[in-house]
Amino acid sequence: MADAVVLLSGGIDSSTALAIAIRSGHCCHALTFRYGQRHELEVEAAGRIARTLGAADHRIIAIPLGELGGSTLTDRSAPVPRGREPEEMARQIPSTYVPARNTIFLAYALAVAEITRSDFIYLGVSAVDYSGYPDCRPEYVEAFKDLAALATRRAVEGWPPQIVAPLLHLSKAQIIRKGIQLAVDYSLTLSCYDPDEAGRACGHCDSCLLRRRGFSEAGLPDPAVYQPGPER
């Protein structure tokens, strides 16, 4: 079976995308970035997921994206937004947006696909229950597909990597149900943008809110461990 590069952050979506790629029979090269994110603990979660689901290997690439600035996700001196309503998420790109992050991740994925001779690149973006990031939208994914068809030696030689975004039109609840079918252990994932040192989730950032709502809508218990607070 063909090899696939899978972008793996350690959250629900990318873990489910990895499970789908593996179930599709691919030999999967998981790819995670340490980019100065405040929730760097997600890199450990990605390692647990890659091992548990059976990725062939797991590359962790350290890149100085946070140093460029422009995001509360990489600037620990600024708070991340909390308590945003779904309508607000759909309307306004939040301060946790990291400039050009998915383009940078996908560009590295192109390089890894070239080196591993992978015919597929999986990414777990969803444009349904999401934070309004520009580089998670279907039209963005389409544009990257067109670029990938031209960008590399393998593309020129007739083997352009196919960009696969299997969750693009799924709600968080649908993603979770699919992952459960594929035996993803979501207790190993980390979604929170602002976990404490013990790795407990804040429960109120966009990512926690989307996760909690997803499990609720799926009618399933959320195995994440949350920090104690007034709401629980």
Next chain:
Amino acid sequence: MADAVVLLSGGIDSSTALAIAIRSGHCCHALTFRYGQRHELEVEAAGRIARTLGAADHRIIAIPLGELGGSTLTDRSAPVPRGREPEEMARQIPSTYVPARNTIFLAYALAVAEITRSDFIYLGVSAVDYSGYPDCRPEYVEAFKDLAALATRRAVEGWPPQIVAPLLHLSKAQIIRKGIQLAVDYSLTLSCYDPDEAGRACGHCDSCLLRRRGFSEAGLPDPAVYQPGPER
């Protein structure tokens, strides 16, 4: 005037692109990568060029691209091709090709453009006198333009960065003549893929051959310092 991000390697093409961007009146943010290239001395050349031409600032970003492998340009244990004829360069992608390099560089340029609120991104690729790299071709640049129009917050807000490749259809001789008009001091540039420790060029790699032929066709002396050898 609008700000511009300019990808600057320290060679002839990107230095000329910077001169064109500055002459166009842009406030220029030069961007150079230390990516494990064997000719890392080009980063110093880029610094000299950025200062001399008057870039507003110069970011040098260190990225672990060489560690991924797949190129003799980042693997010092393998030789770079020497003495290739123009026809061969046009026909065959050489081992100095670095997987997805321009896509990675342009992805970072998108991030810097977002942070600096730049409306333009300049890159000095040419598809005339070049080594046959897939990510220097006009169709590749077009595809990246389409991606850039969708990828960032500023794009969504109505300010997509314009990708400008002013040298795309120029020969090396034409590029050099243009640079001379704009007072680029080519003695400050480094083209060679395999310079010695003193920074002297090998004279025989693709990049040296293209440079030497360019100056010859332009009828101008090449100010590069070459290593002593049988041919000079």
